[in-house]
Amino acid sequence: MTSSSVVAVSRKATHGPDKPNCAVIRMVAGCGVEGDAHFGATVKHRSRVARDPTQPNLRQVHLIHAELHDELLERGFQVRPGLMGENITTRGVDLLGLCRGAMLRIGPEVIVQVTGLRNPCYQLDELQPGLMAACLGRDSEGKPVRKAGVMGVIINGGQVAAGDAILVELPGGPHEALRPV
Template sequence: MNPTVVSVHVSAEHGFSKPRADSIELLEGIGVRGDAHAGVTVKHRSRVARNPDQPNLRQVHLIHQELFAHLAEQGHEVAPGELGENITTAGVDLLALPVGTRLRIGEAVVVVTGLRNPCQQIEDFRPGLLRSVLPRDDAGTVHRLTGVMGIVARGGTVRATDEISVDLPPEPHHPLTQV
């Protein structure tokens, strides 16, 4: 399967879920037009409280559709947009990408900055869900499954069914960490 966009989402409110849209417009260096998290500096409330001047490395949130199937197996019915992502993807292992990967999506380019760090809002949305998206392996390592964050390197319109191409950065590759 070629990597594709399953759906796109945007919300001007600082809520948890984002409604589906026909298309979204990515603005270079800003994020998704009309989204509460768009901006040059960080817009996530907890991060603003700590330092409102830090750069916004979380302009665009992408989640892989495959996560929803995984969660359904654990008894959590979650639909695209409900975890607050802007772009739901299929066919690309987002969590395995290194920092700096360029995703060409529709007309736009998103540079992957790191992993989304799930918070208490996920547990408030669905009790038990936080544990499912933050599993620990046998060694005790926590795995963050709720997608990746990125910045917009080239603006443009993104729609469901747009193809995604993955351009890895030069080596050495650095694994994603939370941003």
């Protein structure tokens, strides 16, 4: 059995990818990662703010699986935790296979509720040409597969650090597949 854990944590006070790694990040229920540009109860993503700044913030925290970094490194991309804008880099969790509403218990206190997929954006190509396309794929039916991690909201706050264990709890009833948020 593979253990699931946090590889790294990152935050950045300004918008854009390439978030610096930190020893610890503090999560605040209903708001996100303290000190991060996406912190707040209402939407902080610039294009969504332009449409309706009163929308709830379903993108309080961004998680990427280190297995994506492994795949990208094999394809020649120079990636590391935080580079693609994630707050939490995980290992051993099938983030893309989760359903909407899944709960991630991280460390002794934090609970993150998964709200949806992160849609890879053009800013990835500004880091390295072709990185955005490398974060997109197609399934056997030709439908897009967005590999750039998942977004979530903070249900219970606390501190998160590298090495913290992650436990996945799936909601009861029929599972709703993740969609971009």
